[in-house]
């Protein structure tokens with residue numbers, strides 16, 4: 001076995017720093033605010049600012065909350081605070097019966113049948129990106145991948161929208177993601193549910209533009225929804241009751257898809273390309289596999305012909321889960337790993353820490369995609385691997401994300417070699433998603449057939 005690349009890791013606390021320092025670290029980068037206990041035991045409980053919090057880093061504990069007792073938890077007030085302004089009435093934010101209705105109506109949009117239709121769109125956008133690279137170029141991966149995944153998503157969602165400037169929509173969405181979707185120290189204050197979160201004028205203006213673009217689009221499609229994802233969303237019906245989504249629900253879901261769907265996939269591709277650059281033999285393996293299938297043949301149906309590329313994507317999301325912490329608030333008493341959780345307690349479920357625990361993973365910080373080839377069970381329900389969450393609220397767009405990340409990476413690697421500077425070790429920084437601090441400067445160079 002070649003020497004494995006040891007991926008950058010958010011430096012945990014030593015455990016003897018004291019509460020004030022730990023809180024300060026947590027506010028700057030939550031992933032650096034966890035001590036050794038979070039890495040050695042499945043549940044750690046602390047009381048902060050009068051709130052009882054539990055940090056969960058174990059598959060059994062996570063499943064107890066997300067699957068077994070899912071109905072006893074809601075999303076935490078911090079989610080409502082961050083996501084509320086953009087998507088208060090969308091799937092990402094709603095609870096109870098409203099969530100059940102929306103989930104039943106929206107889930108069919110992401111079924112395999114529709115994913116097959118999306119494969120050519122992914123190919124078209126990736127081909128356009130490759131054409132712009134020409135024989136090769138230096139790029140900042142994070143920005144380039146955010147552009148690419150936005151273009152895929154906007155094509156998938158909107159088809160060819162008349163009277164809508166796609167570039168302006170992209171700028172507005174990016175601005176909303178970077179202003180509203182970026183954690184700030186004041187987000188960690190336990191504000192009561194519903195406390196508004198100031199965003200700054202640029203964020204407000206961008207959000208207004210995004211909402212009015214979404215409203216306009218939904219209005220113009222009223223009589224002829226079309227068969228792209230937005231058409232499916234407008235026509236979506238709860239199969240149990242026949243109820244449709246209200247106009248507000250349609251708009252907030254459309255915005256929710258943009259927000260939840262492009263940054264997460266962009267980060268997966270950014271980190272995957274970074275890791276490929278640091279692992280030349282892995283990179284060559286992806287290229288060989290991609291060329292054997294042929295870029296024209298990459299689709300939802302042929303994903304199983306790219307098993308190593310898929311393993312690279314899984315290993316990337318293990319090391320750098322785009323959603324590194326999932327929050328919940330307890331509504332009804334229950335037990336997690338023998339500990340009583342009471343109404344009002346806040347839970348921080350940390351895929352990032354779980355994915356890097358010594359007790360759960362062999363060489364947890366090493367980039368070793370073969371581990372998913374050797375042991376496909378690592379993707380199983382009780383495995384310590386949950387980049388898309390688990391249970392009834394598991395990511396509804398997961399198959400879309402996998403399609404885009406796997407075929408996008410394979411297609412890029414089929415034609416280009418990627419390299420980064422030897423001393424490129426970006427710090428994993430949790431904003432809301434897990435970004436490489438300062439971005440990743442890479443060079444993509446076309447390789448001969």
Ligand code: HEM
Pocket residue numbers: 075091092093103256257258260261262264265268321322323326327387388389390392393394395396397398400401
């Ligand atoms: C690699 C890419 C992605 C990752 C890692 C990811 C991760 C997640 C996670 C962890 C959750 C669960 C959050 C929770 O339980 O609180 C979630 C939910 C969700 N995701 Fe994704 N996601 C990705 C891509 C997408 C895409 C492409 C879309 C849509 C176009 C999407 C739409 C959603 C929505 C609407 C929810 C809320 C589901 C519900 O509450 O019923 N995501 N995602």
